[in-house]
Amino acid sequence: MSETSSTKKTVLYNLHVELGAKMVPFAGYDMPVQYPDGILNEHLQTRQSAGLFDVSHMGQVVISGENPAEIIETLIPGDIQALSAGEMRYSFLTNNQGGILDDLIVTRRENDLFVVVNAACKEQDIALLADGLAGKAEVTELTDRALVALQGPKAAEVLARYGPEVATMSFMNYREVEIDGVPCFVTRSGYTGEDGFEISIPNGEAEAICRKLLSESEVKPIGLGARDSLRLEAGLCLYGHDLNETTTPISAGLIWAISKRRREGGGFPGADVIQADIANKPAMKRVGILPEGRAPAREHTVITDEAGNAIGEITSGGFSPSLGIPIAMGYVPLDFSAVGTKINLLVRGKSRPAVVAKMPFVEQRYYRG
Amino acid sequence: MSYKFTEDHEWVLLEGDVATIGISDYAQGQLGDVVYVEVPTVGDEITKGDELAVVESVKAASEVYSPVSGEIIDVNGELEGAPTMVNEDAMEGGWFAKIRVTNSADLADLMDEAAYKTYIEGLDE
Numbered sequence: 128m129s130e131t132s133s134t135k136k137t138v139l140y141n142l143h144v145e146l147g148a149k150m151v152p153f154a155g156y157d158m159p160v161q162y163p164d165g166i167l168n169e170h171l172q173t174r175q176s177a178g179l180f181d182v183s184h185m186g187q188v189v190i191s192g193e194n195p196a197e198i199i200e201t202l203i204p205g206d207i208q209a210l211s212a213g214e215m216r217y218s219f220l221t222n223n224q225g226g227i228l229d230d231l232i233v234t235r236r237e238n239d240l241f242v243v244v245n246a247a248c249k250e251q252d253i254a255l256l257a258d259g260l261a262g263k264a265e266v267t268e269l270t271d272r273a274l275v276a277l278q279g280p281k282a283a284e285v286l287a288r289y290g291p292e293v294a295t296m297s298f299m300n301y302r303e304v305e306i307d308g309v310p311c312f313v314t315r316s317g318y319t320g321e322d323g324f325e326i327s328i329p330n331g332e333a334e335a336i337c338r339k340l341l342s343e344s345e346v347k348p349i350g351l352g353a354r355d356s357l358r359l360e361a362g363l364c365l366y367g368h369d370l371n372e373t374t375t376p377i378s379a380g381l382i383w384a385i386s387k388r389r390r391e392g393g394g395f396p397g398a399d400v401i402q403a404d405i406a407n408k409p410a411m412k413r414v415g416i417l418p419e420g421r422a423p424a425r426e427h428t429v430i431t432d433e434a435g436n437a438i439g440e441i442t443s444g445g446f447s448p449s450l451g452i453p454i455a456m457g458y459v460p461l462d463f464s465a466v467g468t469k470i471n472l473l474v475r476g477k478s479r480p481a482v483v484a485k486m487p488f489v490e491q492r493y494y495r496g
Numbered sequence: 497m498s499y500k501f502t503e504d505h506e507w508v509l510l511e512g513d514v515a516t517i518g519i520s521d522y523a524q525g526q527l528g529d530v531v532y533v534e535v536p537t538v539g540d541e542i543t544k545g546d547e548l549a550v551v552e553s554v555k556a557a558s559e560v561y562s563p564v565s566g567e568i569i570d571v572n573g574e575l576e577g578a579p580t581m582v583n584e585d586a587m588e589g590g591w592f593a594k595i596r597v598t599n600s601a602d603l604a605d606l607m608d609e610a611a612y613k614t615y616i617e618g619l620d621e
Contacts (some may be wrong), residue, residue, distance in 0.1 A: 160555070165528050165529050166529055166555060167528075167531075168529075170554070352554060352555050355555075421576070423531065423532060423552050425557060445555070446531040446532070448554065453531075475550065
């Protein structure tokens with residue numbers, strides 16, 4: 128396709144091609160959507176053993192300055208000051224209407240913050256951070272590092288062979304660890320619902336480390352296709368689909384990411400809207416949805432009440448390889464958000480029954496020490 | 497009696513006035529793991545070019561268009577419980593529907609096996 132010529136490549140591009148990946152343009156990058164094993168097998172591999180994902184397209188950013196933890200709180204509702212060095216938190220950039228501009232992960236380090244943002248939003252985010260923090264903190268994108276995720280029940284055992292210290296890390300913790308002698312930023316985190324790590328590696332060493340990890344019998348390469356089905360089973364939001372600049376954290380069910388101090392104190396864009404949302408309840412809420420039967424209901428599928436009135440829309444939907452059934456998430460009015468509520472989905476013009484369901488669809492298995 | 501192919505990767509096998517329709521092995525490989533197939537209703541009339549079936553992979557839904565006009569006289573009920581048959585046996589066990597063809601001229605502009613092979617080789621370049 129003509130897009131290939133203008134798309135960027137990660138430093139692992141040649142390895143993907145060598146492994147037989149099907150490459151597709153994603154967020155401006157040529158990325159592996161699947162390898163020869165296929166999405167179903169890759170998904171189950173990650174749930175049962177371990178999978179290696181290239182997420183180098185995501186933005187890695189360092190924010191440094193006098194007191195970056197305090198300064199960044201002017202742009203995000205996350206309680207970053209409550210973190211000790213080596214701890215990390217999920218948060219989001221908000222606009223003045225309380226909508227979400229991107230979701231991100233902030234790690235507090237000894238002297239700065241290490242932030243990972245979505246590939247599709249990284250230019251916007253970096254500009255927003257640089258503008259918003261101008262004169263108070265310095266914002267630097269780490270273009271000299273690759274980012275990979277090793278996810279699955281065998282991830283810790285495998286990674287500890289190359290960096291024994293990772294074994295004792297807890298979920299949502301950061302450590303600088305030598306992986307096979309190479310200084311890496313390692314976080315115990317991920318986007319699959321499984322235990323696992325994200326590893327930031329200097330560009331020059333990334334391919335060699337990936338080859339070593341892939342040489343372990345427990346590990347296989349996993350593409351973006353399975354990354355999406357894994358995160359959906361885990362009930363995790365995908366920015367641009369389940370979250371956008373019009374969804375507020377409360378309607379998205381992400382109030383847990385805003386501490387009591389930040390809810391009360393405000394001081395971030397849209398704080399008044401979000402505080403009102405908390406007090407008055409939001410109009411719409413993100414819920415899990417189980418379609419009856421085997422037909423998946425995809426993004427933008429219209430949700431109706433049992434009388435056929437349109438009440439909302441699916442924002443992520445597909446097939447759950449672990450459960451062998453279709454799963455979805457979407458937004459419905461608060462009155463329809465209770466687990467067990469019967470709804471209908473308009474799939475290809477036909478109304479099909481579904482039910483509001485608890486998320487995650489597959490139990491999260493994070494390592495909390 | 498031999499397979500004919502469309503540019504959209506459907507195959508047609510005409511026996512008398514009954515056409516069996518499926519998707520090619522190349523197509524199933526492009527789609528990846530099939531998790532659901534929506535087949536038409538027996539007794540329905542279909543016009544050439546109309547949506548005949550929908551094949552859902554983990555990632556996306558793809559429409560299958562009817563290469564012929566006629567009446568749906570049978571559908572592959574086994575796909576309901578075993579949609580991966582489309583991956584494993586695209587050219588035989590993974591068929592979608594049988595259509596009693598009203599105009600066999602519908603098949604005239606389709607490719608034979610050799611022409612289709614050349615066609616997909618061109619796509620992979």
